[in-house]
Amino acid sequence: MSALLTIRGLATHFPTQLGLVKAVDGVDLDVMPGECLGVVGESGSGKSVTFLSVLGLVRAPGRVVAGSIRFDGQELAGPDPRAARALRGRAIAVTLQDAGTALNPSMTVGNQILESLGAHDPGPSAADRRRRALDMLRLVGIPEPETRFEDFPHQFSGGMRQRVMLAIALACRPRLLIADEPTSALDVTIQAQVLDLLAELRARLGMTVVLITHDLGVVAEHCDRVAVMYAGQVVECGPTRQVIDLPSHPYTRGLLDSTPDLSRLDRKLRPIEGQVPELIALGAHCRFRDRCGLAEPRCDSAVAMRAVDEGHSARCVRAGEDQRSVRAGETP
Amino acid sequence: MTVRALDNAGAESILAINLRRFGRDRFAAMAGAIAIGFVVMAAFAPWLAPHDPSDSDLLRRLQPPAWIEGGDWAFPLGCDSLGRDLLSRIVHGARVSLMVGVAVVLLAAAVGTAAGLAAGFLRGAVDAVISRVVDVLLGFPYLIFAIGLMGMMGPGIENIVLALVYKEWTIACRVIRGETLAARELDYVEAARAAGASPAHIMFREILPNILSPLLVVATTRMATIIILEASLSFLGLGVQPPMASWGSMVADGRSYMLEAWWISAFPGIAIFLLVLSINLASQGLRDAFDPRYRP
Amino acid sequence: MTSGASDGPLVEVQGLGKSFAARSGLLARLLRRGGTIRALDGVNLSIRRGETLGLIGESGCGKSTLARVLLRLQEPSAGTIRFDGEDITAADRNRLRQLRRRMQIVFQDPYAALNPRQTVEQIVGLPLRIAQRLGREAARPHVAAMIERVGLKRTHLNRFPHQFSGGQRQRIGIARALVARPDFVICDEAVSALDVSIQAQILGLLQELRRDLGLTYLFISHNLAVVGHVSDRIAVMYLGEVVELAPARAVLAAPRHPYTQSLLAAVPRLAARDAAIRPKLAGEPPSPIAPPPGCRFHPRCAKAVDSCRTTRPTLRDISLDHAVACHLADNP
Numbered sequence: 001m002s003a004l005l006t007i008r009g010l011a012t013h014f015p016t017q018l019g020l021v022k023a024v025d026g027v028d029l030d031v032m033p034g035e036c037l038g039v040v041g042e043s044g045s046g047k048s049v050t051f052l053s054v055l056g057l058v059r060a061p062g063r064v065v066a067g068s069i070r071f072d073g074q075e076l077a078g079p080d081p082r083a084a085r086a087l088r089g090r091a092i093a094v095t096l097q098d099a100g101t102a103l104n105p106s107m108t109v110g111n112q113i114l115e116s117l118g119a120h121d122p123g124p125s126a127a128d129r130r131r132r133a134l135d136m137l138r139l140v141g142i143p144e145p146e147t148r149f150e151d152f153p154h155q156f157s158g159g160m161r162q163r164v165m166l167a168i169a170l171a172c173r174p175r176l177l178i179a180d181e182p183t184s185a186l187d188v189t190i191q192a193q194v195l196d197l198l199a200e201l202r203a204r205l206g207m208t209v210v211l212i213t214h215d216l217g218v219v220a221e222h223c224d225r226v227a228v229m230y231a232g233q234v235v236e237c238g239p240t241r242q243v244i245d246l247p248s249h250p251y252t253r254g255l256l257d258s259t260p261d262l263s264r265l266d267r268k269l270r271p272i273e274g275q276v277p278e279l280i281a282l283g284a285h286c287r288f289r290d291r292c293g294l295a296e297p298r299c300d301s302a303v304a305m306r307a308v309d310e311g312h313s314a315r316c317v318r319a320g321e322d323q324r325s326v327r328a329g330e331t332p
Numbered sequence: 333m334t335v336r337a338l339d340n341a342g343a344e345s346i347l348a349i350n351l352r353r354f355g356r357d358r359f360a361a362m363a364g365a366i367a368i369g370f371v372v373m374a375a376f377a378p379w380l381a382p383h384d385p386s387d388s389d390l391l392r393r394l395q396p397p398a399w400i401e402g403g404d405w406a407f408p409l410g411c412d413s414l415g416r417d418l419l420s421r422i423v424h425g426a427r428v429s430l431m432v433g434v435a436v437v438l439l440a441a442a443v444g445t446a447a448g449l450a451a452g453f454l455r456g457a458v459d460a461v462i463s464r465v466v467d468v469l470l471g472f473p474y475l476i477f478a479i480g481l482m483g484m485m486g487p488g489i490e491n492i493v494l495a496l497v498y499k500e501w502t503i504a505c506r507v508i509r510g511e512t513l514a515a516r517e518l519d520y521v522e523a524a525r526a527a528g529a530s531p532a533h534i535m536f537r538e539i540l541p542n543i544l545s546p547l548l549v550v551a552t553t554r555m556a557t558i559i560i561l562e563a564s565l566s567f568l569g570l571g572v573q574p575p576m577a578s579w580g581s582m583v584a585d586g587r588s589y590m591l592e593a594w595w596i597s598a599f600p601g602i603a604i605f606l607l608v609l610s611i612n613l614a615s616q617g618l619r620d621a622f623d624p625r626y627r628p
Numbered sequence: 629m630t631s632g633a634s635d636g637p638l639v640e641v642q643g644l645g646k647s648f649a650a651r652s653g654l655l656a657r658l659l660r661r662g663g664t665i666r667a668l669d670g671v672n673l674s675i676r677r678g679e680t681l682g683l684i685g686e687s688g689c690g691k692s693t694l695a696r697v698l699l700r701l702q703e704p705s706a707g708t709i710r711f712d713g714e715d716i717t718a719a720d721r722n723r724l725r726q727l728r729r730r731m732q733i734v735f736q737d738p739y740a741a742l743n744p745r746q747t748v749e750q751i752v753g754l755p756l757r758i759a760q761r762l763g764r765e766a767a768r769p770h771v772a773a774m775i776e777r778v779g780l781k782r783t784h785l786n787r788f789p790h791q792f793s794g795g796q797r798q799r800i801g802i803a804r805a806l807v808a809r810p811d812f813v814i815c816d817e818a819v820s821a822l823d824v825s826i827q828a829q830i831l832g833l834l835q836e837l838r839r840d841l842g843l844t845y846l847f848i849s850h851n852l853a854v855v856g857h858v859s860d861r862i863a864v865m866y867l868g869e870v871v872e873l874a875p876a877r878a879v880l881a882a883p884r885h886p887y888t889q890s891l892l893a894a895v896p897r898l899a900a901r902d903a904a905i906r907p908k909l910a911g912e913p914p915s916p917i918a919p920p921p922g923c924r925f926h927p928r929c930a931k932a933v934d935s936c937r938t939t940r941p942t943l944r945d946i947s948l949d950h951a952v953a954c955h956l957a958d959n960p
Contacts, residue, residue, distance in 0.1 A: 042823035157912055187686035187850065189909045192894035196908065214823065217853075217896030244898055256898065258828030260853035262880065263899035269857060271828035275793060345788055346744055519741040520751075523804065526699055527755040528728035541745040 003030035004176060004208050005054065010067035010077070012046075012053045019280035023049040023062070025232040028305070031176065036202060036209040038223030038240065040216055040255075044276050045229040047212050051178045053077075055094055056084030071176070089116065093174035095165045097181035102165060103153040109164045110149035113137070116171040136167040141197055159190035163197065170201065180212045195222055216259050220244055225311075228252045231277055231287040234305070238312030248314035251288045286317070294318065350545070353621040360617020366610035374426040381420035382406070386575040388414035394593040410595045412585060418595065421577040422603050428489065428578040429607065432562040433555045436496045441551050443497065444504025445540075451505070452512025453535050463509070466502040474499060475564060482570040489572050492562055500554065507550050511543035545622040552615035556608045563604050579604050636713055637674035638812055638844050639698065644671040645706030646690075646697050663917040667693040669868040671707070672943055675812070680838065680845040682859030682876065684852055684891070686913060690868040691848050695814045698846070699731055700724055711812070729759035732805035736817035738797035742789040748775065748800055749785040755808040774807045778833060795826035799833070806837060814846045819854060831858060852895050856880050864888045867916055867924040870943055874950040884952045886929045923955070931956055
C-alpha cells in the first residue's frame, strides 16, 4: 500500500535575532491511507511546525527550506504555493488546539460551515448547502443543530467549540484530517467525548487522521502508529503498542517513564534530566546525547533512523542491536 | 514557537532589553534623535540663536530668507513684521513648546497615575467617584475647555500648563486604571498577598513598575498632542505674551502677511510639524519596543 | 511531623461556601440576567499533618476558589476554616500576616507567577522581608540556600524571570513558597503547564521537599494521573462540593461515587485496555448559576433514581476513612 502523505527531508527554519532556529530539521514521515498516526513530542519538538509546513501555513519569517511533501503523488513543497493552497481545506483539513481563537467570533457557526462548504464546492443550491451544514453539526453531535446554527462561537462551551471546528474541517469531506492538540484545552471527560467522536467519524468517513499531541496516553488509546519527535526530528516511529511497550529510543523511554499513568501507579516517575537543547547552533551529534544516560562516542556523529523491527525504527546508534540496555534505561 | 534566552545572557532587566529593541528600530531611533535635537536646541537656545529674539529693527521688516532676493545670511530664515530674526525666534520658541509639553505630560501623568492606581486597586467608592469625574471631564471638547479656563485665568505659560493638565490627567488615569485592574489579578500579585504584603507594597512595588511601560508610550503620544494644543492656544492669543515667542503665536503673527511674507508663518509651522512628527514616530517605536501587546 | 501543639488535622473546613455575583454589568442587571455563582457550596474537608491531599475536579468545579479561600486571599461567604486548631475564618490583618508565613501557595502559570521587573532574589526574598521583617542582607543567605535547594544556582539570584525556562521558573515559585518555612503549601495546578519530562522533575522536587521539610500539601490538579502519583488521600470535587474523599488507593482502585468512576474511566492510559468497556459520561457539567436540584450530578448519572432528583446527598463515611456524597454508595 502506498502512503497518502509522504514527507522526506523536510526542514523548516525560522530566522530570529539570536540565530537560525531549525524548528524542523530533516523529518521523514509516511501517513498511510485510513490510519490514525499520532505525532507526539514536547513543546519545541517541531510536531506542529511539521504539519503547518504540510499545509503551507508556516508564518513568515519561517520558511520551508528543504524537503519534499507529496500528497497522493502530488508535490506540495514545490516553488508554486498554489498546489498546497488548492488542497488545503479540500483534501486536507485541519483543526487547531484553541477553538476559542480559531473560530471567527463575529460570524455564526452556521455561516462558518457554509463558508467552508461554499469555498470548495460552490455547486449546490443554498437550501442544499444549508442542509449539508446542518448535517455536519448533527454529525459532530451538537444538540439542536437548527437553533445552534444561528449561534456565535462564544455561546458554545470549549468542548462544543472543538466539535464546531471539526464540523467546519469535515464539511469539505477531507481525505486527511490534521488535528493539532484537539483536546489539550478540554476537561478529561469532554476530551474522551471528542476523541471518541473523532474515532467514530474516522471509521464512518474512511478518513486518514494525524493526531498531534503531547499526551502519550491519548496516543496509546487512539492511534495505530506513532511518531515521536524531539528537537526538530523524528526519533522513533512504529506501531503504537510496540513503541509504548518496547521503546527503542532512550528519549521515548524517558518520556514514558516521566508520564504519570493510572495503569502504572506503583512505578516511580523518572524525569529526563536537563532541558531540550536550543534549536540554534545544534551540532551534528545525536540531539538527545547530552540528556542520555547511555551516550557513547558513536553518539557524537550524526545518527540516522535504524530499523528495529518491521515498520519500527529509531534514531539511535543502539537501535536494533542491544535492545535490553535501552529498555532497562540504566545509567552506567 | 518560543526561543529561550540563551544561558549566557547576563542579568538584563526588561527596561534594558526594551531600550535595546527600540535602538534596533532604525526609523524610530532616528525620529527620537530628531526630537532630542529639538530638546537640545531649546536647552541651549541663548547660545544657539544668532540674535536676540526680541531685538527688532524696522529696517529689516519682512526681510525674506537668505536664499531669496533681498535676503541676508545673517538672518537665514528672514525677519518678521517687527524685523526680528525668525531663526532666533524659532530656536527660543522651542523652549515654550517643549516646556509646556513636558510639564503638562509630567503633571498629568503624576496626577493620573495616582488617581488611576487608587481607582483600579481600591475599587468600590473611590473608583466610582474617580471614574465619574473622568467621564465628565472627557465629555468636554479639549480646546474649548482649555479656552474657557484660559479666559478665566488669563494668559501666561503657567496657566496654559494648568488649563491643559485639568483635562489631560484623565487620559493617564484611564490607562493606569485599566492596567491596574488587569495587573491585580495576576498570580504574582496574588503571591505577594499570600506572603502578607501590605496594600502599599502591592500597589507600588508589584503593580506600578509593571504598568509604567504603557504609560510611557501614552505619554509620548500625548506630548505631540499637547504641543499642538499649546500652539493652538498661542495662535488664538491665549498663550504666552509678547515679546516672548511661541511657535503658535508666530504662525498667528504671520497671518496678515501671508501673501507678501509667507515665511513668517511657514517656518514656525514647519517647526511644529517636524517636532510633532518626530515625537509621533518615536512614540510608535517605543510602543513596539515596550508594549508587547502591539508587537507583531 | 510539624510543630503543631494538637494532634488534630492541620487544616479543617466545615460548610465552606463562596458565592460570586454572576454578572454585575448594567446591561445584565437590566436584562435580569444576574445571578449568583456558587463556586463553593458546603465544602467539608480536613487535611492531616504531613499528608498530601490531592484535590481533583474539572474546570469550574471550584478547586482553585477553595485554594484562595483557604488562604483567605478571598473571603468565604459561609462556613469555618480552622488552621492548626485555630479558627481563622475571621482573623484580622495582623493575625493573617503571621499566619501567612505558615501557609503558602505555588501557582500554575510559571510565567504569570513571577513579577517580571524583579530579580530572583527580590521575588524569593519577599516572604522573609514581610513575615520576618528581614532586611535584604539578612535575607540573602536564606534565599541563596533555598534557591540551591530547588536546584538552581546562586549566580541566578540577580537574574530576571524572563531569563529562565518554564521549569526553572516553577522552581523559583517553589523557592518563594518555601523560603519562610511554611507548614502548609497549596500546589494549585503547579505542574500542569509544564512538559512531561520537566513535570516529572518538579513533582520529584516537591515530594523530596515535603519529606525533608515536613510539609503538608494540598495538591490541586485536573490531572488524575498526576494526583494519583503524589497523593496520600484524594478529594474529588464536582460543582462546588466534595463528592468523594478517601485514601488515594481506594479512590483509584475502588471509586464509589459515579462521577469519580466516570472521571477515572475517561483518563487515557498507556496500558492496553478495551475501549468498549469504558463507560462514557455524556453531557457537560451544568452551570453553577443554576445547579440542578437534588444531587448535582444526577442529570449526567446513569444510576440516578428518584431520590437523587430531589434530595441532596451529604458527604458521609461509608467505610473506614472513605466518605462519599451519593445516596447509592452503600450498594454499588
